[in-house]
Amino acid sequence: xxxxxxxxxxxxxxxxxxxxxxxxxxxxxxxxxxxxxxxxxxxxxxxxxxxxxxxxxxxxxxxxxxxxxxxxxxxxxxxxxxxxxxxxxxxxxxxxxxxxxxxxxxxxxxxxxxx
Numbered sequence: 001x002x003x004x005x006x007x008x009x010x011x012x013x014x015x016x017x018x019x020x021x022x023x024x025x026x027x028x029x030x031x032x033x034x035x036x037x038x039x040x041x042x043x044x045x046x047x048x049x050x051x052x053x054x055x056x057x058x059x060x061x062x063x064x065x066x067x068x069x070x071x072x073x074x075x076x077x078x079x080x081x082x083x084x085x086x087x088x089x090x091x092x093x094x095x096x097x098x099x100x101x102x103x104x105x106x107x108x109x110x111x112x113x114x115x
Contacts (some may be wrong), residue, residue, distance in 0.1 A: 005057055007060050012056035018039075018049050022058060022072060029071035 012018055021035055036046040050070055053059035057076040061068050 005076070006080065006083060008056040009076060010060055012052050012058055013080075015049065015052075018036055018053055021046075021049055021053065021070075025070060025072040029069040033068060035070065071111060 013022075017039065020038075024030065024035060024038075032043055032050065035050070036043050039046065050061070054061060054070075058073055059070050060073050060074060061070050082101055
Protein backbone atom coordinates (compact mmCIF):
# COMPACT_ATOMS: atom_id res chain seq x y z
CA UNK A 1 0.00 0.00 0.00
CA UNK A 2 1.22 3.50 -0.76
CA UNK A 3 1.64 6.04 2.02
CA UNK A 4 0.79 9.12 -0.01
CA UNK A 5 -2.00 9.82 -2.50
CA UNK A 6 0.29 10.78 -5.38
CA UNK A 7 2.16 7.47 -5.21
CA UNK A 8 -1.10 5.53 -5.17
CA UNK A 9 -2.41 7.54 -8.12
CA UNK A 10 0.68 6.99 -10.27
CA UNK A 11 0.77 3.30 -9.31
CA UNK A 12 -2.88 2.97 -10.35
CA UNK A 13 -2.05 4.52 -13.73
CA UNK A 14 0.74 2.00 -14.32
CA UNK A 15 -1.79 -0.49 -15.68
CA UNK A 16 -3.11 0.01 -19.25
CA UNK A 17 -6.53 -1.42 -18.38
CA UNK A 18 -6.96 1.14 -15.62
CA UNK A 19 -5.88 3.93 -17.96
CA UNK A 20 -8.48 2.72 -20.48
CA UNK A 21 -11.13 2.68 -17.75
CA UNK A 22 -10.26 6.28 -16.85
CA UNK A 23 -10.45 7.27 -20.52
CA UNK A 24 -13.94 5.78 -20.71
CA UNK A 25 -15.00 7.49 -17.48
CA UNK A 26 -13.83 10.84 -18.87
CA UNK A 27 -16.92 10.59 -21.11
CA UNK A 28 -19.22 10.29 -18.09
CA UNK A 29 -20.23 7.92 -15.32
CA UNK A 30 -21.14 4.37 -16.24
CA UNK A 31 -21.70 0.89 -14.86
CA UNK A 32 -19.20 -1.91 -14.39
CA UNK A 33 -20.96 -3.86 -17.15
CA UNK A 34 -20.44 -1.02 -19.62
CA UNK A 35 -16.82 -0.61 -18.51
CA UNK A 36 -16.17 -4.33 -18.96
CA UNK A 37 -17.64 -4.53 -22.48
CA UNK A 38 -14.47 -3.73 -24.47
CA UNK A 39 -12.21 -5.97 -22.36
CA UNK A 40 -11.66 -9.69 -22.54
CA UNK A 41 -11.87 -10.11 -18.78
CA UNK A 42 -14.44 -10.96 -16.15
CA UNK A 43 -16.61 -8.52 -14.24
CA UNK A 44 -14.75 -9.33 -11.00
CA UNK A 45 -11.45 -8.44 -12.71
CA UNK A 46 -12.87 -5.09 -13.84
CA UNK A 47 -14.19 -4.55 -10.31
CA UNK A 48 -10.70 -5.15 -8.90
CA UNK A 49 -9.28 -2.54 -11.31
CA UNK A 50 -12.01 -0.12 -10.23
CA UNK A 51 -11.16 -0.77 -6.59
CA UNK A 52 -7.51 0.18 -7.21
CA UNK A 53 -8.64 3.37 -8.95
CA UNK A 54 -11.10 4.08 -6.14
CA UNK A 55 -8.44 3.53 -3.44
CA UNK A 56 -6.19 5.97 -5.31
CA UNK A 57 -8.97 8.57 -5.30
CA UNK A 58 -9.18 8.64 -9.10
CA UNK A 59 -12.67 7.12 -9.26
CA UNK A 60 -15.69 7.19 -6.99
CA UNK A 61 -18.77 5.00 -6.96
CA UNK A 62 -22.27 5.68 -5.75
CA UNK A 63 -25.32 3.52 -5.30
CA UNK A 64 -28.69 4.13 -6.93
CA UNK A 65 -30.88 1.10 -6.20
CA UNK A 66 -29.00 -1.80 -7.82
CA UNK A 67 -26.91 0.46 -10.05
CA UNK A 68 -23.40 1.39 -8.80
CA UNK A 69 -22.09 3.87 -11.34
CA UNK A 70 -18.41 4.79 -11.40
CA UNK A 71 -17.24 8.31 -12.14
CA UNK A 72 -13.93 10.04 -12.64
CA UNK A 73 -12.66 12.27 -9.83
CA UNK A 74 -11.15 15.25 -11.67
CA UNK A 75 -9.54 16.87 -8.60
CA UNK A 76 -7.26 13.85 -8.13
CA UNK A 77 -6.27 14.09 -11.79
CA UNK A 78 -5.58 17.82 -11.30
CA UNK A 79 -3.26 17.07 -8.37
CA UNK A 80 -1.26 14.74 -10.61
CA UNK A 81 -1.19 17.28 -13.45
CA UNK A 82 0.00 19.99 -11.05
CA UNK A 83 2.83 17.76 -9.85
CA UNK A 84 3.91 17.01 -13.42
CA UNK A 85 3.61 20.66 -14.40
CA UNK A 86 6.30 21.58 -11.85
CA UNK A 87 8.81 19.91 -14.16
CA UNK A 88 7.57 21.53 -17.38
CA UNK A 89 10.09 24.39 -17.06
CA UNK A 90 12.95 21.89 -16.82
CA UNK A 91 11.74 19.97 -19.89
CA UNK A 92 11.16 23.09 -21.94
CA UNK A 93 14.54 24.63 -21.12
CA UNK A 94 16.27 21.31 -21.86
CA UNK A 95 14.54 21.05 -25.23
CA UNK A 96 15.36 24.69 -26.00
CA UNK A 97 19.07 24.05 -25.29
CA UNK A 98 19.00 20.90 -27.41
CA UNK A 99 17.29 22.78 -30.25
CA UNK A 100 19.90 25.56 -30.12
CA UNK A 101 22.73 23.01 -30.13
CA UNK A 102 21.27 21.11 -33.09
CA UNK A 103 20.84 24.34 -35.06
CA UNK A 104 24.44 25.19 -34.23
CA UNK A 105 25.63 21.81 -35.54
CA UNK A 106 23.49 22.03 -38.67
CA UNK A 107 24.89 25.44 -39.51
CA UNK A 108 28.39 23.89 -39.71
CA UNK A 109 29.75 25.88 -36.79
CA UNK A 110 30.63 22.89 -34.65
CA UNK A 111 34.23 23.22 -33.47
CA UNK A 112 34.10 19.89 -31.66
CA UNK A 113 33.87 21.42 -28.20
CA UNK A 114 31.06 20.65 -25.79
CA UNK A 115 28.65 23.39 -24.77
